[in-house]
Amino acid sequence: MEKIPNIQLMKIVADTTVDGPGWRTSVYCAGCRHACPGCHNPETWSFTAGHSVSIDEIMEELKFAEGDITFSGGDPMYQPEGFADLARAIRKRTEKTIWCYTGFTFEVLINNPRQRALLELIDVLVDGPFIKAERDETLCFRGSRNQRLIDVPASLQAGHVVSYQYQYEKVS
Numbered sequence: 001m002e003k004i005p006n007i008q009l010m011k012i013v014a015d016t017t018v019d020g021p022g023w024r025t026s027v028y029c030a031g032c033r034h035a036c037p038g039c040h041n042p043e044t045w046s047f048t049a050g051h052s053v054s055i056d057e058i059m060e061e062l063k064f065a066e067g068d069i070t071f072s073g074g075d076p077m078y079q080p081e082g083f084a085d086l087a088r089a090i091r092k093r094t095e096k097t098i099w100c101y102t103g104f105t106f107e108v109l110i111n112n113p114r115q116r117a118l119l120e121l122i123d124v125l126v127d128g129p130f131i132k133a134e135r136d137e138t139l140c141f142r143g144s145r146n147q148r149l150i151d152v153p154a155s156l157q158a159g160h161v162v163s164y165q166y167q168y169e170k171v172s
């Protein structure tokens with residue numbers, strides 16, 4: 001039987017409102033090679049930062065999570081098999097939506113079979129590296145203007161990027 005890979009995890013943060021709409025639980029992984037100047041989380045760049053955690057252990061923690069789920073890091077797209085397994089477990093056991101932050105662009109991910117397999121399990125992708133010159137603090141859920149909020153199912157169906165239409169709703 002094929003071994004399910006662990007995820008190299010930095011931390012799980014519950015009740016956050018910055019990584020997508022509503023109250024969410026964010027799964028922050030270790031490992032990123034994009035090395036964006038001005039990155040807020042350089043401590044996550046190392047692939048040996050954090051600790052190795054099984055999907056079952058993460059699901060054990062997520063079962064108490066309120067709201068939806070966000071994958072972030074680091075960059076989850078450097079661990080596509082582990083995060084795809086986690087996304088499948090979330091899909092199987094919950095109704096939660098999944099957002100994913102990545103420094104790769106949608107166009108790169110759809111052409112990489114390993115990363116595409118994870119992409120196909122995501123509801124909204126926030127794509128592209130953080131570019132300091134395009135930093136804009138007025139944007140929702142992203143740091144720089146080049147980054148896009150992408151409706152993944154609609155984009156895969158259309159064959160091109162379809163923006164996720166975010167409508168502000170007061171979180172009670």
Ligand code: SF4
Nearest residue numbers: 032035036039074103
């Ligand atoms: S992709 Fe994200 S985590 Fe990676 S260097 Fe860029 S801003 Fe930092």
